[in-house]
Amino acid sequence: xxxxxxxxxxxxxxxxxxxxxxxxxxNYLTIGQIYLQGNPLLREPLAAEHIKPRLLGHWGTSPGLxxxxxxxxxxxxxxxxxxxxxxxxxxxxxxxxxxxxxEGTYSEIYPRVSQDEAGMLRLFRQFSSPGGIPSHVSVxxxxxxxxxxxxxYVLVHAFGAVLDNPDLLAVAVVGxxxxxxxxxxxxxxxxxxxxxxxxxxxxxxxxxxxxxxxxPTVLARKDPNEVRALxxxxxxxxxxxEGDDLPGMHVRFAAALAQAWSRIREIxxxxxxxxxxxxxxxxxxxxxxSPKGWTGPAQVDGIQVTGTWRSHQVPxxxxxxxxxxxxxxxxxxxSYRPEELFDATGxxxxxxxxxxxxxxxxxxAAPAANGGLLTRELDLPDFRAxxxxxxRPGEARAESTRRLGELMRDIYTRNPDRFRLxxxxxxxxxxxxxxxxxxxxxxxxxxxxxxxxIGPTGRVMxxxxxxxxxxxxxxxxxxxxxxxxxxxxxxxxxxxxxxVQHGKWLQEAAQLSWRAPVPSLNVLLTSTAWRNDHNGFSHxxxxxxxxxxTQRGDVARVYLPPDANCLLSVADHCFRSRSYINLIxxxxxPQLQYLSMDQAMEHCARGAGSWDWAGTDDGTSDPDIVxxxxxxxxxxxxVAAAQILHDRLPGFxxxxxxxxxxxxxxxxxxxxxxxxxxxxxxxxxxxxxxVFAFHGYPGAIxxxxxxxxxxxxxxxxxxxxxxxxTTPFDMTVRNKASRYHLVIDxxxxxKRLPRGAAELKAWCERxxxxxxxYVVEHLEDMPEVxxxxxxxxxxxx
Ligand SMILES: Cc1ncc(C[n+]2csc(CCOP(=O)(O)OP(=O)(O)O)c2C)c(N)n1
Numbered sequence: 001x002x003x004x005x006x007x008x009x010x011x012x013x014x015x016x017x018x019x020x021x022x023x024x025x026x027n028y029l030t031i032g033q034i035y036l037q038g039n040p041l042l043r044e045p046l047a048a049e050h051i052k053p054r055l056l057g058h059w060g061t062s063p064g065l066x067x068x069x070x071x072x073x074x075x076x077x078x079x080x081x082x083x084x085x086x087x088x089x090x091x092x093x094x095x096x097x098x099x100x101x102x103e104g105t106y107s108e109i110y111p112r113v114s115q116d117e118a119g120m121l122r123l124f125r126q127f128s129s130p131g132g133i134p135s136h137v138s139v140x141x142x143x144x145x146x147x148x149x150x151x152x153y154v155l156v157h158a159f160g161a162v163l164d165n166p167d168l169l170a171v172a173v174v175g176x177x178x179x180x181x182x183x184x185x186x187x188x189x190x191x192x193x194x195x196x197x198x199x200x201x202x203x204x205x206x207x208x209x210x211x212x213x214x215x216p217t218v219l220a221r222k223d224p225n226e227v228r229a230l231x232x233x234x235x236x237x238x239x240x241x242e243g244d245d246l247p248g249m250h251v252r253f254a255a256a257l258a259q260a261w262s263r264i265r266e267i268x269x270x271x272x273x274x275x276x277x278x279x280x281x282x283x284x285x286x287x288x289x290s291p292k293g294w295t296g297p298a299q300v301d302g303i304q305v306t307g308t309w310r311s312h313q314v315p316x317x318x319x320x321x322x323x324x325x326x327x328x329x330x331x332x333x334x335s336y337r338p339e340e341l342f343d344a345t346g347x348x349x350x351x352x353x354x355x356x357x358x359x360x361x362x363x364x365a366a367p368a369a370n371g372g373l374l375t376r377e378l379d380l381p382d383f384r385a386x387x388x389x390x391x392r393p394g395e396a397r398a399e400s401t402r403r404l405g406e407l408m409r410d411i412y413t414r415n416p417d418r419f420r421l422x423x424x425x426x427x428x429x430x431x432x433x434x435x436x437x438x439x440x441x442x443x444x445x446x447x448x449x450x451x452x453x454i455g456p457t458g459r460v461m462x463x464x465x466x467x468x469x470x471x472x473x474x475x476x477x478x479x480x481x482x483x484x485x486x487x488x489x490x491x492x493x494x495x496x497x498x499x500v501q502h503g504k505w506l507q508e509a510a511q512l513s514w515r516a517p518v519p520s521l522n523v524l525l526t527s528t529a530w531r532n533d534h535n536g537f538s539h540x541x542x543x544x545x546x547x548x549x550t551q552r553g554d555v556a557r558v559y560l561p562p563d564a565n566c567l568l569s570v571a572d573h574c575f576r577s578r579s580y581i582n583l584i585x586x587x588x589x590p591q592l593q594y595l596s597m598d599q600a601m602e603h604c605a606r607g608a609g610s611w612d613w614a615g616t617d618d619g620t621s622d623p624d625i626v627x628x629x630x631x632x633x634x635x636x637x638x639v640a641a642a643q644i645l646h647d648r649l650p651g652f653x654x655x656x657x658x659x660x661x662x663x664x665x666x667x668x669x670x671x672x673x674x675x676x677x678x679x680x681x682x683x684x685x686x687x688x689x690x691v692f693a694f695h696g697y698p699g700a701i702x703x704x705x706x707x708x709x710x711x712x713x714x715x716x717x718x719x720x721x722x723x724x725x726t727t728p729f730d731m732t733v734r735n736k737a738s739r740y741h742l743v744i745d746x747x748x749x750x751k752r753l754p755r756g757a758a759e760l761k762a763w764c765e766r767x768x769x770x771x772x773x774y775v776v777e778h779l780e781d782m783p784e785v786x787x788x789x790x791x792x793x794x795x796x797x
């Protein structure tokens with residue numbers, strides 16, 4: 001080991017030559033991708049026709065990214081360390097594409113982009129071009145699990161990737177602009193949840209190249225003492241490298257990387273040899289200060305570019321039209337001496353090729369970055385064993401999520417290395433606490449005797465950051481493992497953008513045959529809008545449903561199980577699925593239970609169904625009204641409304657339809673779960689009016705039923721941003737989705753009304769008035785509402 005460390009820390013001249021050659025080649029290919037559509041090897045003087053008509057891409061970050069890549073590759077060659085590379089500034093896409101190309105992986109996956117002159121030209125032309133590849137480190141880039149398009153998530157992805165991955169090192173370059181984002185600032189805390197015995201390691205490299213798109217960065221302009229103090233405060237051992245001198249920077253970076261790696265290995269080796277005192281290790285990180293756009297044209301038109309924000313994208317513009325800029329580009333490309341880097345055929349020379357690690361040790365070929373290849377099925381217990389006993393529908397109340405907690409407890413036990421729950425401090429509150437019978441919360445900081453179910457060996461991930469939870473789960477699933485993110489419904493909007501970005505990733509990945517499907521990202525929204533009566537308006541927001549609905553049908557799934565058995569059935573399905581965003585929405589409070597396990601399984605398999613026991617429809621002819629519902633609280637209101645109609649308007653035929661899989665409402669051509677026209681008509685008829693009580697915003701239902709027969713007949717009640725701290729039933733009243741509103745809607749919209757309808761409407765209005773007075777006086781709901789359960793009448797047929 002000491003010899004190895006010395007070799008690592010002190011590259012000899014020949015190694016320095018190899019490192020520098022690889023780096024020059026990567027920089028050359030980066031610039032070629034941004035600028036060239038011909039003459040890739042500069043066999044002739046550069047001319048206007050060799051330049052792309054649209055110059056797109058980001059140069060500024062790229063030389064720094066490639067320098068780090070070159071050095072980590074050397075580390076891997078010497079140590080056989082398994083590593084993945086995450087570029088926070090993912091706009092440095094051409095640098096990572098260049099790396100994959102130099103390592104040969106790119107041509108293995110995309111044979112047309114061969115390692116010769118023709119292939120190099122294709123590499124250049126495809127970049128940021130129609131029909132080609134995107135500009136970022138996107139799904140098409142081998143070795144990537146992190147696009148880095150929306151900045152801020154590099155560390156959360158890196159930490160998620162190394163959980164339960166003891167042999168993996170995630171090298172994560174953090175941009176100094178990116179470091180200004182909220183998610184990134186919160187994500188340094190990842191080490192407070194890492195276990196050196198069982199998890200791998202993250203090596204953050206904070207790249208202080210000084211600028212973002214159009215100005216300086218905070219951390220680059222801070223006194224270095226403050227930066228050091230900040231990072232040390234986060235718990236890191238800060239190793240610093242600064243400069244632009246060569247080969248000095250190679251020498252110093254090699255030494256820094258060697259120091260960081262040996263520290264990581266020491267921490268891990270001690271922990272794995274049973275010599276870990278359970279205190280949080282001080283993990284190393286590197287601060288790299290190198291100029292933005294390093295090795296690019298220093299000045300353009302007399303203005304400094306290198307080392308400034310002006311190098312962020314394309315440092316030389318108008319190259320076709322401006323002979324001076326063309327000459328500068330020619331000189332810039334030749335400064336890397338391409339003739340030393342690529343042979344007569346255009347292939348990288350032996351020296352350049354020899355810098356790459358072997359086979360799957362190449363970071364562009366890392367199996368962990370194509371996690372579906374490594375995915376092992378979850379060993380799932382039979383979910384039916386956790387069933388809630390339901391003797392009669394709508395009679396007894398239970399906390400549905402408790403059953404899911406019990407299921408996950410046993411998933412933890414059976415899968416000690418590939419399943420985790422991620423939750424912002426609410427596992428117990430969300431009634432999922434049974435998992436603590438199988439595992440503590442993970443926590444590497446100090447634990448006191450007052451703390452419960454928490455410690456360094458725990459594997460339940462609780463951190464008060466939706467960004468961390470979501471991002472860790474993304475990193476965990478993209479590297480092939482399984483999990484669930486459980487959160488308050490309203491605060492899922494904190495990480496909604498991550499949901500969107502991950503959906504885009506999954507959608508694009510599905511187009512690439514070489515990317516194996518990965519376990520789905522399962523999101524449980526509990527503590528929902530309707531039952532945050534105690535917390536108030538800030539906690540009442542069903543927005544994530546809307547967000548997921550707008551995602552493409554090949555990735556988006558939204559489930560609203562009405563009770564515990566449906567939740568179990570849906571959860572089992574989601575845990576088995578691949579490459580989806582599965583949104584499951586159900587509240588944690590005691591709620592009526594409707595379906596036995598067999599009925600729940602059938603209902604969830606169909607996604608929607610008529611609840612004959614709740615309605616008064618005999619099935620022989622069309623009903624007078626269809627009362628439809630999706631979501632637990634509004635389902636109760638719907639069933640209650642149906643009972644009122646049964647009791648007080650005899651002869652009025654009501655059909656109750658519950659939708660557990662929201663996407664079944666869409667047409668099959670709009671979503672793969674969309675129910676057939678025949679089934680839709682069977683449930684909703686073609687002409688009868690539908691009063692639809694929905695958990696989310698009403699517009700979602702209109703969006704989903706668009707194009708169905710006479711879609712205008714759907715009258716939708718849902719969350720209309722009416723909320724406060726109040727009683728549970730008052731939430732439904734304020735949003736006009738209470739049982740009384742639904743009855744009034746049914747009467748107002750039915751084409752045929754028996755006698756007594758006007759009286760019933762008036763009674764409902766009086767009930768609403770009574771409610772308004774009652775809650776103010778008694779500070780709780782009217783007993784007939786609070787304790788309501790379905791009467792005996794419902795169980796006769
Ligand atoms: C969340 C987010 N906000 C804004 C942007 C637009 N943007 C793209 S690059 C960039 C500057 C990035 O600076 P830095 O992280 O320092 O990267 P580098 O200097 O290495 O290019 C910005 C603001 C973005 N991609 N993501």
